[in-house]
Amino acid sequence: MKHLIYPCIWFNGNAKEAADYYCLAFPDAEVKVCTPVVVTFHIHGKQFMGLNGGPDYKPNPSISFFTICETAEEIDQAWKILTEGGNIMMPLNSYPWSNKYGWVQDKYGVSWQLSLGMPGEQQQRDIFPSLMFTGEQNGKAEKAISFYTSLFENSSTEIMARYEAGEHDTAGNIKYGQFKINDYRISAMDSSGPHHFGFDQGVSLVVNCDTQAEIDFFWLNLTEGGKEAMCGWCQDAFGVWWQIVPSILGSLMTDPEKAPKVMNAFMKMKKFDIEELKKAAE
CATH class of the missing domain: 3.10.180.10 (2,3-Dihydroxybiphenyl 1,2-Dioxygenase, domain 1)
Structure with a gap:
């Protein structure tokens, strides 16, 4: 995929x-x-x-x-x-x-x-x-x-x-x-030189996933040695930040009636749950 x-x-x-x-x-x-x-x-x-x-x-x-x-x-x-x-x-x-x-x-x-x-x-x-x-x-x-x-x-x-x-x-x-x-x-x-900066949420990499299995796979592997955060954000073992998001999220968030309910649901999540998002949009 x-x-x-x-x-x-x-x-x-x-x-x-x-x-x-x-x-x-x-x-x-x-x-x-x-x-x-x-x-x-x-x-x-x-x-x-x-x-x-x-x-x-x-x-x-x-x-x-x-x-x-x-x-x-x-x-x-x-x-x-x-x-x-x-x-x-x-x-x-x-x-x-x-x-x-x-x-x-x-x-x-x-x-x-x-x-x-x-x-x-x-x-x-x-x-x-x-x-x-x-x-x-x-x-x-x-x-x-x-x-x-x-x-x-x-x-x-x-x-x-x-x-x-x-x-x-x-x-x-x-x-x-x-x-x-x-x-x-x-x-x-x-770069071995002295720097006052490192990887953080200022720039992250987004991965759009079609299925829950894909979300689970990337979340499991990228958080190993790293850490989980809210709303699909996670940090890998090298410090780089990722967002593992369902591809359906964009259409849900552009619907003015569904968007507030969907946002309320995913604000409580770390790893995204596609079925829960769909239920929230009903």
Whole structure:
């Protein structure tokens, strides 16, 4: 079974404002769904969810979005907008892995790696989450990639480049890893440097499931060594946060009569129970 996987970004009431901002930064971005709680938007054809979750969490560079642009002009446009009020982490310049690359954290806290290309990839538009394993998770990127690709169908490891002796990190750590889970591309890297951030609910990965058996499977495996939270949220053994949600939830929540009853039901749940949601909607 192929599952829809996409990132969720936590905002403090300004998800629509941020989504509109990204539509200015990227030529093919568009807002798809807008509610007071959730805003769904696409960039380069990939789905994102903005959650108006309040002030408790905010995105940080432990999960950034690696964005491959087709032209230097596209990068210049995105860079100009995303750096306004933001923080430049790596200047827009030429690097060994790309003739034009820069890393910026925008004014909403969301981090973007903009590039004209990367090892083994043609220069075509793409965007995918990039996981940085810092602090106590540093050195675990390879193990995490192995775990994720074993858990999901239609998965593969595409790139596994390591730091060598004399480079600016721990030899053997992952300098750049790239993999797919259910054909959804993600990259990963270790970083031994001092960082004030790590994985949290500011950016999570959503997995849509059609059946209760699928929900049970992912919940059981992702929470092993991690922890459960409310409303389908869980943290895996590597610190990454996931949302394991039934695909039926979207239709239930867009029905104005059913939505309040369904929300009241799932606010009491940790792992989602599809039958209980359906009963609540009756």
